[in-house]
Amino acid sequence: MDAIRHHAYGPPETLVLEQVPDPAPGPGQVLVAAQAHGVHLLDTTLRRGEASGPLPLPQLPAIPGREVAGTVVGVGPGVDGSWLGARVAAHLGATPDGGGYARLAVAPEATLHRLPDRLGLAEAIAMIGTGRMALMTLEVAEIGAEDVVVVTGAAGGLGSLFVQSAVAAGARVVALAGGPRKVRAVRGLVPDAGRQVAVLDVLDPAWPDHARAALDRLGAPAATVVLDGVGGDTARDASALLSAGGRLVVFGWATGQPNPVAASAVTPAGDPVEVRPVVGPGAPAFGDLRTYQRAALERAATGEWRVLTHRVAFAEAARAHRELEERRTVGKVVLG
Structure with missing residues (x-):
């Protein structure tokens, strides 16, 4: 073979x-x-x-x-x-x-x-590991309609699911993606949520300023949740958008550099935040992983994701x- x-x-x-x-x-x-x-x-x-x-x-x-x-x-x-x-x-x-x-x-x-006939094989593959992790992360994040959520890596396999889930929960969202093509992809996922979602290009050096302006347009003084799987400088600047007591949910570090705010539980401005890891030390013990897989496959099959x-x-x-x-x-x- x-x-x-x-x-x-x-x-x-x-x-x-x-x-x-x-x-x-x-x-x-x-x-x-x-x-x-x-x-x-x-x-x-x-x-x-x-x-x-x-x-x-x-x-x-x-x-x-x-x-x-x-x-x-x-x-x-x-x-x-x-x-x-x-x-x-x-x-x-x-x-x-x-x-x-x-x-x-x-x-x-x-x-x-x-797999149901209506679900493509590539989409099913995305649910077996990535969709499962998305549901586990969302369980830790506990996003509600009152939240303002910042998503790093929003055009990735996980980030794209987080954006959709946060919007479905009624939250306001600042989605961070790298480059015009990725920005367009994220906007295409939630085309009817323009007043609820701001999608920003992190390749623009001024994106942190644009993010604060976006929060203002969304009627929020700061974010209440950051979902970060990127790490490094982007994670630091995204975490700086959190309000005091906000939830920093860390599920990875794609850049190879950890989120520095997660290590200190304090934003660059000195505000304390609640760090909720999904992987590594301090992560919760999740139940049967197949349960998360089945739920993710169902979300993809029904078009919810x-x-x-x-x-x-x-x-x-x-x-x-x-x-x-x-x-x-x-x-x-x-x-x-």
Whole structure:
């Protein structure tokens, strides 16, 4: 079968298309002919050989990826035969070399989600990991109609879902995106919420001033919630928009630099804030992850969430990694 592997740690070009033996499902497993493969920023970190987050470095050669969607073409001993031919999405587990960048993937039966015909495979992939994390983050944030929410990375797989969810909750939103293309994408998600949402380009050096002006137009002296997965300078400046006692919800640091306000729980102006981590030390213990996956898939299937995807041909996994690292992607990155 075709698979994307890397035999060394390094730049995106270490990812190469190769022929490897077909896997076979064991007891309690199925074989999925994958047509969509999820790509995470964490995949790029592991490819570079940088230990980060919950996963150790993979043993090489490795097939990256932990999310697939496609059709069940084989079942192992003890698996219900009704899975054969089913359209499914699955998370392959928290391993550094999950085998997701392959045309055939073995998945435990317990990880499968049957997909309705109305839900595309790329959109389903976005819900298995990214949609799940979005719901967990929103649970921590507790956004209500009285809130004023700042979203960093608003054109990303997570950020785009946060913007929609905050608007649906009745909150006012300042969405931060990098560049005109991303700004347009975010505005397209909530075209009828112009008076409720301001979308700003963080590549404009004056964006913090524009953000304060936007808050004023929205009738808010400051933000009550910041949802940050970017970190670094953007996170610092976004967190500076919080009111005293506001909620700083941290779910990652895509720049590789932590949010400095999260470390001190004090804004640059000296106002104390409540830091609510979603990952890492201090994060809550979430329940059954499949419950969040099912709920996310339902939101996408019903149209409650419009899912942005950045699709790259399977053989061009190196390009997908490079574009993700260079922050040139809009929405969830999917190979297919």
